[in-house]
Amino acid sequence: AVKRTPFIAGNWKMNLDHLQSIAFVQKLAWSLSDAKHDFGAVEVAVFPPFTDLRSVQTLVSADKLALGYGAQDVSRHDAGAYTGEVSGAFLAQLDCRYVIVGHSERRSYHGETDEVVGAKALAAVKHRLVPVICVGETAEDLEEHGPSAVPAAQLEAALSGLKSDAEIVVAYEPVWAIGSGQAATPEQAGQVAAALRGVVARVLGEEAAERTRILYGGSVKAANIAAFMREPDVDGALVGGASLDIEEFSSIVRYQK
Numbered sequence: 085a086v087k088r089t090p091f092i093a094g095n096w097k098m099n100l101d102h103l104q105s106i107a108f109v110q111k112l113a114w115s116l117s118d119a120k121h122d123f124g125a126v127e128v129a130v131f132p133p134f135t136d137l138r139s140v141q142t143l144v145s146a147d148k149l150a151l152g153y154g155a156q157d158v159s160r161h162d163a164g165a166y167t168g169e170v171s172g173a174f175l176a177q178l179d180c181r182y183v184i185v186g187h188s189e190r191r192s193y194h195g196e197t198d199e200v201v202g203a204k205a206l207a208a209v210k211h212r213l214v215p216v217i218c219v220g221e222t223a224e225d226l227e228e229h230g231p232s233a234v235p236a237a238q239l240e241a242a243l244s245g246l247k248s249d250a251e252i253v254v255a256y257e258p259v260w261a262i263g264s265g266q267a268a269t270p271e272q273a274g275q276v277a278a279a280l281r282g283v284v285a286r287v288l289g290e291e292a293a294e295r296t297r298i299l300y301g302g303s304v305k306a307a308n309i310a311a312f313m314r315e316p317d318v319d320g321a322l323v324g325g326a327s328l329d330i331e332e333f334s335s336i337v338r339y340q341k
């Protein structure tokens with residue numbers, strides 16, 4: 085079987101301006117440089133606001149930090165009359181490796197449909213960015229359809245335009261678990277992650293399913309990360325609130341199985 089490198093991703097949301105991001109990344113790098121953190125063993129990336137990306141790029145490249153980064157959203161378009169949008173080409177020029185697409189906050193506050201999320205995933209891949217495709221059910225969905233039906237349908241739609249060799253990351257983020265302090269149980273996260281791997285297999289093929297990392301997100305903390313990582317289909321975490329606390333985020337990165 086293919087070995088998937090565990091991936092811990094920090095979604096800063098709309099927090100930390102570019103000056104704060106410089107101080108934060110320096111402190112995070114210092115905290116992670118502890119000998120106990122083996123960067124080959126666990127990959128780490130941060131997702132700052134757009135206005136921070138140039139500062140983060142400068143720090144990461146100057147100090148050769150083993151820290152990935154990416155944006156929280158991307159336009160489905162390459163360039164043109166799309167006021168307020170940011171092209172994947174621009175993100176790639178700033179050496180972003182990743183971009184989040186379809187976060188539940190984009191879906192619910194900005195009306196992003198499965199079709200839009202799929203177009204954004206495609207735009208990301210076109211610009212050689214790895215889309216971190218977020219899917220997840222609301223509390224009502226959970227009651228009505230059970231845990232995996234809605235996220236599986238969202239993922240199927242998001243993958244529909246991609247080729248089998250596309251590199252993607254999937255994040256299962258139950259909406260009711262985001263920022264609520266009420267994480268899913270590791271068993272539930274593991275079951276949905278397995279179902280989502282099945283979707284990747286069906287749409288992009290077995291090989292893609294084997295290598296694609298599937299993250300859990302929703303109230304992940306230092307205290308619960310290890311239990312999620314013990315699930316065979318959970319390959320990492322997308323961390324919101326706790327990614328803004330350097331001690332907490334470093335402890336998450338240093339989880340012990």
Ligand code: PEP
Nearest residue numbers: 262263301302303324325
């Ligand atoms: C998120 O918004 O992606 C998230 C998982 O948030 P939190 O960790 O704060 O629940």
